[in-house]
Amino acid sequence: xxTITGLTVKFPSRFGDFTAIENVxxxxxxxxxxxxxxxSGAGKSTVGAAVIGLLQSPGYVASGTxxxxxxxxxxLTFTQAHEIRGARISMIFQDPQTSLNPLMTIEDQLIETIQxxxxxSDTAARKQAVDLLEEIGIENASERIKAYPHQFSGGxxxxxxxxxxxxxxxxxxxxxxxxxxxxxxxxxQVLNLIQRxxxxxxxxxxxxxxxxxxxxxxxxxxxxxxxxxxxxxxxTAQVLGxxxxxxxxxxxxxxxxxxxxxxRFRVPKDDRIASSRGKMAERWLLxxxxxxxxxxxxxxxxxxxxxxxxxxxxxxxxxxxxNNVTLNIKPGSIMxxxxxSGxxxxxxxxxxxxxxxxxxxxxxxxxxxLPIGKxxxxxxxxxxxxxxxxxxxxxxxxxxxxxxxxxxxxxWFYGFIKNPVERKNMAASMLSLVGMPPDAINKYPHQFSGGxxxxxxxxxxxxxxxxxxxxxxxxxxxxVSIQAEIxxxxxxxxxxxxxxxLFISHNLAVVxxxxxxxxxxxxxxxxxxxxxxAVYEAPQAEYTKSLLAQTPVMPPSWRT
Amino acid sequence: xxxxxxxxxxxWLFLHSPAAIIAAAVAALIxxxxxxxxxxxxxxxxxxxxxxxxxxxxxxxxxxGANSKYLLGTDDQGxxxxxxxxxxxxxxxxxxxxxxxxxxxxxxxxxxxxxxxGGRFDVVVxxxxxxxxxxxxxxxxxxxxxxxxxxxxxxxxQELRVMVLTLAIALSLWDNFxxxxxxxxxxxxxxxxxxxxxxxxxxxxxxxxVHILPNILGPLLVIMTVDLASAxxxxxxxxxxxxxxxxxxxxxxxxxxxxxxxxxSGEWWILWIPTLVLVALVVSINILGDFLxxxxxxxxx
Numbered sequence: 051x052x053t054i055t056g057l058t059v060k061f062p063s064r065f066g067d068f069t070a071i072e073n074v075x076x077x078x079x080x081x082x083x084x085x086x087x088x089x090s091g092a093g094k095s096t097v098g099a100a101v102i103g104l105l106q107s108p109g110y111v112a113s114g115t116x117x118x119x120x121x122x123x124x125x126l127t128f129t130q131a132h133e134i135r136g137a138r139i140s141m142i143f144q145d146p147q148t149s150l151n152p153l154m155t156i157e158d159q160l161i162e163t164i165q166x167x168x169x170x171s172d173t174a175a176r177k178q179a180v181d182l183l184e185e186i187g188i189e190n191a192s193e194r195i196k197a198y199p200h201q202f203s204g205g206x207x208x209x210x211x212x213x214x215x216x217x218x219x220x221x222x223x224x225x226x227x228x229x230x231x232x233x234x235x236x237x238x239q240v241l242n243l244i245q246r247x248x249x250x251x252x253x254x255x256x257x258x259x260x261x262x263x264x265x266x267x268x269x270x271x272x273x274x275x276x277x278x279x280x281x282x283x284x285x286t287a288q289v290l291g292x293x294x295x296x297x298x299x300x301x302x303x304x305x306x307x308x309x310x311x312x313x314r315f316r317v318p319k320d321d322r323i324a325s326s327r328g329k330m331a332e333r334w335l336l337x338x339x340x341x342x343x344x345x346x347x348x349x350x351x352x353x354x355x356x357x358x359x360x361x362x363x364x365x366x367x368x369x370x371x372x373n374n375v376t377l378n379i380k381p382g383s384i385m386x387x388x389x390x391s392g393x394x395x396x397x398x399x400x401x402x403x404x405x406x407x408x409x410x411x412x413x414x415x416x417x418x419x420l421p422i423g424k425x426x427x428x429x430x431x432x433x434x435x436x437x438x439x440x441x442x443x444x445x446x447x448x449x450x451x452x453x454x455x456x457x458x459x460x461x462w463f464y465g466f467i468k469n470p471v472e473r474k475n476m477a478a479s480m481l482s483l484v485g486m487p488p489d490a491i492n493k494y495p496h497q498f499s500g501g502x503x504x505x506x507x508x509x510x511x512x513x514x515x516x517x518x519x520x521x522x523x524x525x526x527x528x529x530v531s532i533q534a535e536i537x538x539x540x541x542x543x544x545x546x547x548x549x550x551x552l553f554i555s556h557n558l559a560v561v562x563x564x565x566x567x568x569x570x571x572x573x574x575x576x577x578x579x580x581x582x583x584a585v586y587e588a589p590q591a592e593y594t595k596s597l598l599a600q601t602p603v604m605p606p607s608w609r610t
Numbered sequence: 611x612x613x614x615x616x617x618x619x620x621x622w623l624f625l626h627s628p629a630a631i632i633a634a635a636v637a638a639l640i641x642x643x644x645x646x647x648x649x650x651x652x653x654x655x656x657x658x659x660x661x662x663x664x665x666x667x668x669x670x671x672x673x674x675g676a677n678s679k680y681l682l683g684t685d686d687q688g689x690x691x692x693x694x695x696x697x698x699x700x701x702x703x704x705x706x707x708x709x710x711x712x713x714x715x716x717x718x719x720x721x722x723x724x725x726x727x728g729g730r731f732d733v734v735v736x737x738x739x740x741x742x743x744x745x746x747x748x749x750x751x752x753x754x755x756x757x758x759x760x761x762x763x764x765x766x767x768q769e770l771r772v773m774v775l776t777l778a779i780a781l782s783l784w785d786n787f788x789x790x791x792x793x794x795x796x797x798x799x800x801x802x803x804x805x806x807x808x809x810x811x812x813x814x815x816x817x818x819x820v821h822i823l824p825n826i827l828g829p830l831l832v833i834m835t836v837d838l839a840s841a842x843x844x845x846x847x848x849x850x851x852x853x854x855x856x857x858x859x860x861x862x863x864x865x866x867x868x869x870x871x872x873x874x875s876g877e878w879w880i881l882w883i884p885t886l887v888l889v890a891l892v893v894s895i896n897i898l899g900d901f902l903x904x905x906x907x908x909x910x911x
Contacts (some may be wrong), residue, residue, distance in 0.1 A: 064622070076694075403805075403809045404809065405805060405808065405809060427811075428722055428811035428812075428813070429811060429812070433809070433810055433811035438806065438809060440805075440806065441802070442802060444801060445801040445802050446801075446802035446806060448803040448805050448821055448825065449825065450819075450824035450825050450827075451824070459810075460810065461813075463810060484872065510806075514810070581700040
């Protein structure tokens with residue numbers, strides 16, 4: 051159906067042409083789901099944009115051919131290309147929040163799209179729209195079609211986007227990260243829908259994603275890209291199961307498995323704490339352990355937020371973020387906390403750090419009472435003992451401060467080292483301990499990649515000599531190979547310094563690799579707490595079972 | 611070379627923007643002249659002994675009857691136009707800049723605190739800013755001027771004119787800074803580096819000024835340039851209306867007011883030349899402000 055040969059896309063810039071993708075070959079048959087996988091900057095989305103003819107200005111196709119059936123996509127005039135878009139090629143975007151017009155009902159958006167490509171009456175178009183919604187699994191479609199996008203849940207919205215994409219009966223659909231913004235349960239529904247449509251309607255899908263689990267679950271064939279080049283292509287089972295290319299192999303090594311725990315990920319760059327410059331920081335941290343292994347327990351925590359006020363005279367509705375949560379994190383262990391978005395994972399982290407004041411409940415840190423919320427003063431010992439590594443390494447470091455300023459701040463603030471020169475030396479030593487070159491200290495955060503920034507964030511947390519570390523989705527903004535490095539680093543540090551860690555993630559496979567115990571959170575309540583092995587091997591709660599069943603996995607035979 | 615350009619992207623953009631270069635040159639020329647007025651100017655318009663009535667109302671050099679000593683002619687008192695404009699621009703700039711400084715310190719401080727603490731403090735500060743927005747700048751200035759006249763003894767009123775004027779202009783500009791600082795602070799408050807600082811137990815003042823302020827400087831700098839132009843214009847307006855500076859210490863606005871009397875009697879230069887200088891100054895500052903906004907907002911590039 052779609053044949054791409056020797057596709058090269060360039061972006062002219064002030065400093066010469068930048069080649070985004072080079073010499074990409076790919077062919078997708080009707081009814082085939084073709085996975086396009088790679089890490090950020092691999093050029094996956096550029097391939098999709100070139101096919102549909104929506105390359106971001108000033109990018110242009112420098113060479114290569116794009117054939118859709120018999121049609122040469124590059125020979126089309128502007129008007130012809132416009133007609134092909136939508137009619138024969140459709141697109142599904144990542145975020146269903148922004149790809150639907152919030153001011154139009156679902157009905158109007160569907161009818162508009164249908165009528166743009168075929169000359170039929172409103173009534174006929176409406177009937178077709180209702181049929182479509184029923185086909186993609188929206189119950190009571192003739193009623194629901196009158197709703198606005200905000201009245202639908204995220205998964206329903208993404209289904210509507212898919213309905214919009216298929217309403218003109220296209221030959222090819224480009225799905226650019228269609229499930230990345232969705233929770234596991236919704237993701238599996240959307241993936242099933244895509245599979246069904248490919249079979250029933252013989253639509254060719256180009257499925258662009260960074261998630262190898264998704265590819266493994268639905269793609270017939272896969273193309274692996276890196277830095278704008280194709281690394282390996284072929285049958286999914288063959289490429290991912292027995293990768294020939296070095297990069298593909300490294301990528302598969304970095305994917306955390308759901309069904310077993312591996313001690314350390316195999317990464318190209320070994321991350322043992324070995325550098326001699328890091329020794330100073332290591333000694334300093336070990337010296338500072340005047341406190342024993344520090345556990346944390348929370349009892350009956352309840353957090354409620356006021357919802358938006360609907361009337362001046364009525365009290366605003368109450369939203370319960372945490373409902374009677376009790377957890378005990380053993381000293382020196384890693385507790386994994388999993389749950390879908392909105393389950394209250396981050397709220398719990400904020401309660402522990404004192405940023406959110408709970409309505410009721412109490413906490414203990416290392417046996418001593420930890421004052422809740424506002425009652426904890428600025429000089430409380432826990433401000434030093436409890437540190438946090440945040441989700442987004444782009445916003446967790448102050449972009450106007452140099453790395454040196456960021457790292458020496460805790461040393462200065464907690465009064466560990468009085469001399470500014472020694473502070474800087476210690477910060478540099480800590481950088482090498484977390485696997486960064488010490489000269490990074492004079493640079494600014496924007497000069498580093500996401501993974502490097504996350505290392506800097508870990509270094510900042512360590513420079514407070516913490517005993518309890520909260521990691522709130524520390525790798526969800528990172529590529530899978532970088533994720534493997536950071537997870538290795540965290541494991542290494544935990545083992546060396548005896549840290550107690552609360553590891554928060556929506557990714558079950560990652561938690562399996564990290565945690566000794568795992569707690570499953572849903573709508574603010576704890577569904578299940580047990581040792582990690584027990585939770586994954588023999589889940590008790592129905593919710594845990596369904597979460598595990600819906601997480602995409604690779605066949606065990608693909609182990610490398 | 612390309613690495614150098616990447617590092618100093620602002621400079622590259624500047625060198626490739628003719629409008630910005632011309633605006634910077636014009637502004638620099640006027641500012642330079644104003645700063646070194648005492649050395650450049652032919653006469654001191656404040657010193658009655660340095661000029662003579664016999665030289666009054668001479669036209670610019672390219673017209674008949676001009677004296678080549680006075681390139682742009684003289685006014686009715688015999689003051690050299692160039693000297694008056696240089697001294698006038700100096701006063702205008704001093705008032706504009708100090709009003710801007712007061713407005714920025716007041717507005718950014720209140721805006722930061724409002725964004726940081728939120729809640730009741732935020733409501734109070736922002737409602738005051740809203741009231742300020744509803745009052746036209748000239749009305750605020752008249753109010754302050756009137757109050758100053760009522761409170762201060764006659765003797766020191768003249769000496770304090772500059773300060774009263776500065777304060778009046780500052781008060782009509784601060785709300786702009788407060789609103790922008792508050793909105794930007796709200797955005798920054800949700801970022802994790804601020805939460806990390808609060809978590810550590812750092813003092814609110816340190817979080818506000820060491821962590822948040824450097825990150826919201828971009829939009830504030832843009833407002834500063836645009837508001838500098840407004841401050842200069844406002845001063846000119848007030849002086850033109852006669853509630854600003856008196857005729858014996860003329861700013862650009864006062865010069866324009868004096869020039870008005872001669873508009874219909876053929877001595878056009880007395881009005882036109884200071885007006886053109888004022889327009890050139892304000893337009894070039896505005897162009898520079900636009901350019902700064904482009905630098906700080908990558909999406910507009």
